Each structure stands twice: as C-alpha cells, then as structure tokens.
Amino acid sequence: MKRKEEARVLSQRPISANIYDMWIETKLAEEAKAGQFIAIYPRDRAILLPRPISICEVADDKRSIRVVYRVSGEGTMEFSHYEPGEPIQIMGMLGNGFNLKVAKGKKVLLIGGGIGIPPLVELSRELAIISSKSLIGNDIEISTVLGYRDSDTYLRSDLEAYSRVYVATADGSVGAPGTVLDAIEAFDLKPDMIYAVGPLPMLHNIKKLALDMDIPAYVSLEEHMACGVGACLGCVVRTKEPNAHTHVNNARICLEGPVFEVREVEI
Amino acid sequence: MNCKVDIAGVTLKNPVMTASGTFGSGQEYSDFVALNKLGAVVTKGVSNVPWEGNPTPRVAEVYGGMLNAIGLQNPGVDVFIERDLPFLVKADATVIVNVCGHTIADYIDVVERLGDHPEVALLEINVSCPNVKEGGITFGQDPEALTSITKEVKAHAKQPIIMKLSPNVADIREMGLAAEAAGADALSLINTLMGMKIDIHTRRFALANRTGGLSGPAIKPIAVRMVYDVAHAVKIPVIGMGGITTWQDAIEFLLAGAQAVAVGTANFVNPTATEDIITGIWDYMNDHGITDIKDLIGNVQY
Numbered sequence: 001m002k003r004k005e006e007a008r009v010l011s012q013r014p015i016s017a018n019i020y021d022m023w024i025e026t027k028l029a030e031e032a033k034a035g036q037f038i039a040i041y042p043r044d045r046a047i048l049l050p051r052p053i054s055i056c057e058v059a060d061d062k063r064s065i066r067v068v069y070r071v072s073g074e075g076t077m078e079f080s081h082y083e084p085g086e087p088i089q090i091m092g093m094l095g096n097g098f099n100l101k102v103a104k105g106k107k108v109l110l111i112g113g114g115i116g117i118p119p120l121v122e123l124s125r126e127l128a129i130i131s132s133k134s135l136i137g138n139d140i141e142i143s144t145v146l147g148y149r150d151s152d153t154y155l156r157s158d159l160e161a162y163s164r165v166y167v168a169t170a171d172g173s174v175g176a177p178g179t180v181l182d183a184i185e186a187f188d189l190k191p192d193m194i195y196a197v198g199p200l201p202m203l204h205n206i207k208k209l210a211l212d213m214d215i216p217a218y219v220s221l222e223e224h225m226a227c228g229v230g231a232c233l234g235c236v237v238r239t240k241e242p243n244a245h246t247h248v249n250n251a252r253i254c255l256e257g258p259v260f261e262v263r264e265v266e267i
Numbered sequence: 268m269n270c271k272v273d274i275a276g277v278t279l280k281n282p283v284m285t286a287s288g289t290f291g292s293g294q295e296y297s298d299f300v301a302l303n304k305l306g307a308v309v310t311k312g313v314s315n316v317p318w319e320g321n322p323t324p325r326v327a328e329v330y331g332g333m334l335n336a337i338g339l340q341n342p343g344v345d346v347f348i349e350r351d352l353p354f355l356v357k358a359d360a361t362v363i364v365n366v367c368g369h370t371i372a373d374y375i376d377v378v379e380r381l382g383d384h385p386e387v388a389l390l391e392i393n394v395s396c397p398n399v400k401e402g403g404i405t406f407g408q409d410p411e412a413l414t415s416i417t418k419e420v421k422a423h424a425k426q427p428i429i430m431k432l433s434p435n436v437a438d439i440r441e442m443g444l445a446a447e448a449a450g451a452d453a454l455s456l457i458n459t460l461m462g463m464k465i466d467i468h469t470r471r472f473a474l475a476n477r478t479g480g481l482s483g484p485a486i487k488p489i490a491v492r493m494v495y496d497v498a499h500a501v502k503i504p505v506i507g508m509g510g511i512t513t514w515q516d517a518i519e520f521l522l523a524g525a526q527a528v529a530v531g532t533a534n535f536v537n538p539t540a541t542e543d544i545i546t547g548i549w550d551y552m553n554d555h556g557i558t559d560i561k562d563l564i565g566n567v568q569y
Contacts, residue, residue, distance in 0.1 A: 045484075046330050047328060229538065230291060232535065233320060234337060236323060
C-alpha cells in the first residue's frame with residue numbers, strides 16, 4: 001500500500017559533478033522493487049510538488065534504500081544539503097517496477113544513459129538473486145552498457161559487481177566513443193532482451209534496435225509529475241492501444257509505468 | 268459539536284471536499300484517505316465519451332503553485348458509472364460528479380445518464396476549465412452563455428447542480444448572479460487562473476498547451492476575495508476553493524462566506540491534506556468554543 005512517511009537520511013555524498021548518493025532509512029524499503037520510485041517532498045514551501053526519484057538500491061536487510069540523483073533544480077538542490085540523521089518526508093513505493101519474470105533463461109542487456117544509470121543497480125541485484133535461485137536452464141546472463149559524457153563513470157563499479165559492463169563515452173575517453181548504441185555495435189552484443197533507462201532520444205533509438213532485433217525491450221520513462229499516484233493525469237505517455245484504465249491512448253507513467261514494453265508506447 | 272453543512276438539500280458530514288481533477292476518481296487516494304470521512308469526493312471531470320486530453324508536458328511548477336493543462340482527460344461517463352461510481356459507493360463516500368462537455372448537448376447527455384444514479388448526490392458543472400478549446404470556459408466567461416447552459420442543464424438534471432465559476436472574468440459576481448438567476452442550486456469557485464511559464468534555458472513554453480491553469484497557495488488571496496464577493500451577492504450556497512492547503516486556509520474561506528471548501532493542489536503536497544484539514548477545523552472549533560460550524564460561515568468581522 002502506498003503511503004507517506006517520515007524517513008531518515010543515513011548518509012549522503014557527492015559521487016560526480018552535481019550527482020549525489022543518499023541512503024535513506026525507511027520502512028518502505030520492505031516493499032521496494034527495482035524500477036520503482038519514491039517521491040521526496042522538499043521543505044521549501046514555495047516549491048510544492050514532491051520530486052520523483054528512482055531507487056538505486058535496496059539494502060539487504062530491507063531497512064533502507066539508496067537514491068542517486070542529479071541536482072537539476074531547487075528541490076534536488078535542497079536534498080543535496082541533507083545531513084545524516086535528518087528527517088525527510090517521502091511517499092512510496094510508486095510505479096510498477098521492472099518485470100523480472102520475463103528475464104528467466106535469457107541473455108539480458110541492461111542499458112543506462114546518464115542519470116538513467118542508478119536504477120540499473122537494483123535491477124542487476126534482483127536479477128542476480130533470481131538467477132542464483134533459479135532452476136537449471138532458467139539462469140539469467142546479464143550484460144550492461146552504460147553511456148556517459150566523459151571519464152567520470154559513476155556507479156560503474158557498483159554494476160561490475162553483477163555483470164560484465166561495457167561503457168560508451170560521448171568524448172571517447174573511456175570505452176566505445178559515442179552512445180550506448182555505438183557501444184552495442186562496437187562490442188557486438190546480441191541480447192535476447194533489453195531493459196533501458198535514460199533520456200528519451202536514447203530510448204527512441206533502443207526502440208528501433210529492439211524492433212530490428214525482434215526482441216523485447218522494457219524502458220523506464222520520465223515525465224513532469226504532480227501527484228505521483230495516478231490522480232492528476234499530468235504524466236501520461238501516448239500508447240499504441242487504448243489503455244485499460246484510461247480508455248484512451250494514454251497511460252499514466254507514475255502508475256501504469258514508469259516501465260513499459262517499448263512496443264506499447266509511442267516514443 | 269456540529270460540523271455538518273447543507274448544500275442544496277444534501278447534508279455533508281463536514282465542509283471539506285476534494286477539488287475536481289486533483290483526486291482522480293477517489294480510488295487513487297484511497298490508500299491515504301478514508302473517503303467516507305470527507306464531506307464529499309468531487310470526481311475528475313466526466314464527459315459523455317472518453318477524452319484524450321492535451322499533449323505533455325501537462326504540468327509545471329511555479330513559485331507557490333503549479334500550472335496544469337491536462338485537458339480534462341477522462342474515460343467517459345460509461346466507465347465512470349460501471350467502474351468508478353461503484354467503488355465510491357462501496358467506500359461509503361458522498362459523491363459529487365464534475366461534468367464537462369464541448370457542447371450543451373454533451374453536458375445534457377452526461378447529466379441525464381447520471382440522473383439514473385441517486386448515489387450521485389450533486390453535480391458540479393464545469394464551465395470554467397481553461398484548458399479545452401471548445402466548450403468548458405467558453406460557457407463560463409459570458410453571462411448569457413452561462414445563463415443558457417445553466418438553464419438547459421438544470422432542466423435535465425435530477426440532482427441539484429453546482430455551477431463551477433471561472434476567475435478569468437471581469438466581474439465574478441455578475442457570473443454568480445447569472446447562474447443563480449438561471450436556476451443553479453449552488454456555486455463553486457474558483458477554478459484555476461490562466462497562466463503561462465517559459466523555460467529560459469530551453470526558451471520553450473513549459474506546457475505543451477502554452478497556457479495552463481494556475482493553482483496552489485499562490486492564488487489563495489484572489490480566491491478568498493472572490494468567494495467573499497460572490498457569497499455576499501447570491502443567496503445560494505457557495506463552495507470555496509483556491510489554494511487551500513491547511514485547516515487555517517479552510518477556516519478563512521468559511522469566514523469569507525463559503526458553506527463548504529474544496530482541497531485541490533494540496534493533495535499533491537500532502538496526500539492526507541483533506542483529513543488533516545478536517546481534524547484541524549475540529550480542533551479549532553474546540554479551542555474556540557464553537558459548537559456549530561455554521562457560526563463560522565460568513566462570520567468575518569468588520
């Protein structure tokens with residue numbers, strides 16, 4: 001059940017330019033799944049809306065969650081000043097999360113671009129757990145492709161704990177020069193399915209790739225949100241077929257999403 | 268202590284309701300709020316057929332408020348009656364349905380369909396949405412157009428009708444008086460104020476629709492003034508809304524003359540805002556020895 005609660009900051013540190021890594025103690029961690037998000041409420045009363053932030057990792061003891069976010073406005077600027085021990089208001093767990101069942105027995109490629117990379121940590125962790133517990137023939141082979149601007153490859157080592165990681169950098173300083181798509185070609189990756197999080201142009205290209213390769217691809221979408229719980233209809237995405245809830249060609253990213261099979265959505 | 272209020276013959280257990288469009292069909296907030304504790308649940312606008320709404324971005328944050336241009340996306344009255352209404356009835360909520368349309372015939376269609384459902388207590392007629400091109404606000408900015416739609420809807424409605432007024436007019440009293448004269452059973456105000464935001468980094472409009480409705484604490488003083496003006500001009504009940512975020516805000520609207528209040532954008536800031544406001548009003552009455560909420564209504568001192 002979704003709820004708002006007071007949580008507590010356990011730790012916070014910058015891990016890259018304008019990117020912060022914060023652990024939060026919260027009971028919501030018990031229900032958290034890869035691909036879901038929480039909403040963090042700024043204290044500044046002039047900025048009203050909670051900020052949707054993907055979970056990067058859930059602690060093994062399920063008592064805390066990790067978020068890695070970029071400072072992109074007044075709200076996230078406020079969050080970046082939070083100190084360990086501070087109480088914060090959060091709402092969760094929100095969104096559908098990644099469908100993990102479909103990965104069984106597959107060669108799975110995780111693709112993250114920029115600030116889309118953090119949710120892949122928890123996704124890798126959960127896929128690795130499923131794979132280790134699965135019957136023979138159901139194990140999952142994970143590879144990861146990460147796209148960065150430059151050699152500041154945040155979270156790379158976290159992801160290397162779970163899978164072989166390939167890197168693309170826009171400035172060519174590490175790995176394949178160019179985008180994640182260039183890396184997939186350069187390293188000749190041939191997955192059975194894709195999970196991807198990143199900017200819309202990247203997801204647009206992944207849709208083309210998934211259609212060309214004729215493989216499933218699950219993408220996590222972003223949109224400006226207000227309520228976070230499906231009430232305001234602010235954060236919709238165009239869908240190919242009429243949505244079962246809205247009865248029009250729109251789905252709510254905060255509720256029916258943020259993860260969609262790429263063929264369902266018009267991106 | 269009495270917190271009950273009466274709107275057009277319908278008794279609400281307390282004066283706090285939700286503002287249309289900010290609470291979905293009620294179901295979306297049922298994890299957070301006991302719907303039967305609210306004065307009423309006012310639904311998202313319901314049209315005769317499904318509406319797709321506007322392109323994204325549909326929402327943008329501004330100082331002390333937000334802009335929206337959802338465009339009244341909704342699954343249509345059939346789905347509302349089959350799916351959403353039974354949920355609200357099961358939750359024991361007092362139901363007010365917000366009705367929208369492009370033409371008078373559209374409104375009548377919805378109103379007639381809801382006439383067969385006595386579990387709908389009241390109808391709120393949305394003639395003030397700034398984000399749809401045809402219908403909506405075109406009926407709410409001209410006293411003659413407002414008069415004719417009010418008369419037509421009233422003639423076909425089985426439930427009492429609340430006309431929801433737009434603040435985007437020169438004199439909102441004139442609109443309130445026109446609706447009253449045409450047969451409205453109650454008025455609700457204010458809908459959002461038309462606004463605009465431009466992103467200086469991308470040099471684009473923040474909303475795909477370019478303009479949107481401004482809501483939230485930023486508009487509250489305007490809403491209080493308009494509620495005061497209209498409540499003192501008409502004899503029918505006025506439901507006040509516009510930036511109500513705390514119980515103090517709600518009391519302020521009651522003192523200005525509102526018989527009931529609606530909480531909108533505050534639901535996004537605090538999903539339990541409605542229940543918190545009810546508790547706050549109750550405590551305020553206790554602290555001030557007020558035994559009947561009606562003693563607060565319109566009781567601003569000169």
